[in-house]
Amino acid sequence: MSAFSSILLSLASLSNSMSVVLDVQAVFKPPKAMRGGIPICFPQFGNSGTLEQHGFARNRIWALDEEHPPLYQNDNNSKSSVDLILKPLEDDLKCWPHCFEYRLRVSLSKDGDLSLVSRVRNVNGKPFSFSFGYHTYLSVSDISEVRIEGLETLDYLDNLSQRERFTEQGDAITFESEVDRVYVGSPNVIAVLDHEKKRTFVIRKEGLPDIVVWNPWEKKSKTMVDFGDEEYKQMLCVDAAAAERPITLKPGEEWTGKLELSEVPSTNCSGHLDQPGII
Structure with missing residues (x-):
């Protein structure tokens, strides 16, 4: 199992107290991607390009970044982090002929707050373009x-209607059927309210203009071999992404994209984005 997959498993084990979830029927046989946790979608998000769906990064073996200590804590011992690196394999260059260095820092606080910082550098001799997404599986009590909150009045591309705007x-946004949308030009703070458990998941992002919202619902769930027929009721993907525009x-340039995921108590009332501690 790759170093990256191991971290996703560790994060998924926090699902009872935090938001990341691993699907019960997920497959743990590389190079197949795991369904759950926070797969990294790079250099393609979705299936609109020439690469495999969501790109190849989520299927690869990641290494510890030797330029940084493999595991460290900050000065007040409240956060632990690990630094990983991904470079293209020969097979990757055949389907996507661009040299890159992808560095990922994963940090987890003792309170359960999660931070992912991605840095992609072009070490190629020519420009290249990519799309990207943190494909975040949230554990919810009941999708209904x-x-x-935070996506009101925004334009979205509906993947169930040929990406019509x-x-x-x-x-x-509430849920009564399958949803697969790209909310474009979204704010950098989004709140996901779970009324039954009276908690709010707060998603903060930087360098990622879009939010992708996905739930397969009943019909599609039954066609997915690594997804339980009823699991759609307890999950929701809310992905910080660069999906509309690559x-x-x-050459030599670097991009940074950051995701922060935390959980705060909430009630059924709205207006959570204005509460202290959220913004």
């Missing part, structure tokens, strides 16, 4: 009791 009309790097 969940709402997302619509405008969000509701005062929050990121382009010139």
Whole structure:
């Protein structure tokens, strides 16, 4: 198992107290990607390009970054981190002929707050473009009791309607059927309210303009061999992403994309993005 997969498993084990979840029927046989945790989608998010769906990074063996200590704690011992690095394999260069260095820092606080910082550098002789996503699987009590705040009035691309563009009309996003949308130009703070457990997942992002919202619902769940027929009821993907427009790097340039995920108590009332500690 790759170093990266091991970290995803560790994060998924926190699902009872934190938000990351690993699907019960997930497959742990590389090079197949795990369904759950926070797979890294690079250099392609979705399946609109020439690469395999969501790119190859989530299927590869990551190494510890030798330029940094393999594991360290900050000065007040409240956070532990690990630094990983991914470089292209020969097979990767055949399907995506661009040299890159991808560095990932994963940090977890003693309170359960999670931070992922990705840095992609172009070490190629020419520019290249990529799309990206932190494909975050959230553990929820009941999908019908969940709402997302922070995406109101935004345009979204509906992947269930050939990426046709619509405008969000509701005062929050709720779920009654399959959803697969790219909310473009989204704010950097999003709240996911789980009414039954009276908790709010707070998603903060930097360098990632879009939010992807996905739940397969009942019909699609039954067609997925690594996903339980009823698991759609207890999960929701809310992904910080660069999905609508690709990121382009010139030779020597570096891009940084950051995700922070935390959990705070909440009630059924709205307006959580204005509460102290969220923004």
